[in-house]
Amino acid sequence: MSAAPNTLVTEQTNVLEKDPSKFEYKTTLGNCSFNDFILSYPSGACAYTGMRTVNRDAIVELKTHMARMTNSLSLIQFEGKTASQTQSANEALAALRDPVGFEARVLPLLRKGLTAYYDQVDATTHTEHPSEAKVSLMATYSFETQQPYFAAHFTALPSIPPHKRVKVEIERKERKAPEVKDSQWVRDRQTLEKNKPADVNEVLLMDHQDRLYEGMASNFLVVKDGAVVCASLDHILLGSILKIVIKVCKEHDIPLKWEFPTLQDGKQGKWEGCFLTSTSRLLLPIETILVDNESIEFKEASPLVEFLRKQVANEIYTAAYKVLP
Structure with missing residues (x-):
């Protein structure tokens, strides 16, 4: 007996169609992990982002995720063997690289997929x-x-x-292009x-100078001398929850x-x-860091980290975009 499906993938099958009333979709139920979903599409780079629902009908920071997708798709160079192949790729991706075209396609895709x-x-x-639900978008x-x-993957949010x-x-490994969320990083990690x-x-x-960047699929921050410290945004990807932390810090002075935590x-x-x-973790305090066969322990929870955790948990509701009626 096969396991009950725990994931659903919805793919738009006619991305080039301009009329939303004619959009067509293919939906697949199964037990396909996020990695399998991303890597099941043609090799070469694909842009992706991971999102979450609140109240089951809204997506947290959807605008941030849409901007991330159009930005990644614009930065990834789809080079064919000939100039005309490259031109065809650019023409086919134009609608997904354009913020207005992307929004026109992503909202019905999310409605269709979430409902199913x-x-x-x-x-x-x-x-x-x-x-x-945890919702991942992919375009290539x-x-x-x-x-x-252009497809979306839906599964339960832990x-x-x-x-x-x-x-x-901690591992000594840097990320090559943190501003681009693409499938190469899924392979690398x-x-x-x-x-x-x-x-x-x-x-x-962490790099060879013992400077800390981010997690494989999260941002990493420390509290030092009453300040929140994070590697600068030219070295890491600005996650949607990090964006909320920035807002909370600003509002509460x-x-x-x-700068790099060391x-x-x-x-x-x-x-x-x-x-x-991160999307699935929201703000998750760290108790133990393992590095070089030793450990750094945080015996007591930090009051500032706990304060930020509560604020972020409340803030995701105001930072959500309603997708379902």
Whole structure:
């Protein structure tokens, strides 16, 4: 007996169509992980982003995710073997690289997919506490089929207990192009994911100068001398939840410094606390950092980190874009 489906993929099959009333979709139910979803499309680069729902009918920071997709698609160069192939790719992707064209396609795709996911896959839909969905978008172009591809992947958002703090480990690895979210990064990080112990929540990336960048799929911040510290935005990807942290810091006059957190400061006990931010984690405090066969422990929860955690949890509602009626 095969397992009940726990994911749903909705793909627009006629991306070049300009009339929204004629958009067509293909929906597939299954047990396809995010990595499998991204890597199932033609190799070469594809742009992607990971989002979450709130109240099941709205997407947090949808505008940020739309801008990220159009930006990544514009930065990825789809080079064919001939100039005319490259031109065909650029013409086919024009609508998805254009913010207005992208929005016109993404909203009906999300409506279609979310509705089908809640109806056909999500077992919590008719329970007292229905769960939220994690939604990933992907767009690319294939020179083999000479077609653009645009699809969304829907699955359950894992719920995190309210007072949880996690364990992370540090690896010496930098990300080549942090401003682009593309499938090459999904391939690059697969080895890190495979080697990660089960009780480790995330892998932090560090360079040879022991400067800390971000997690494989999260932003990383520390609290030092009453200020929140994060690697500058020309070295990392501005995540949608990090964007909310910036807003909260501004509103509450909490200093925010854009400089690399250093491993040395962490080892010398100069951090009051540290945390991850991402779509699925929101703001998740760190209890233990594993590095070079030793560990940095944060025995007490940082009051400032806990304050930010609560603020972010409230703020996601105001930063959400309603997709379903």
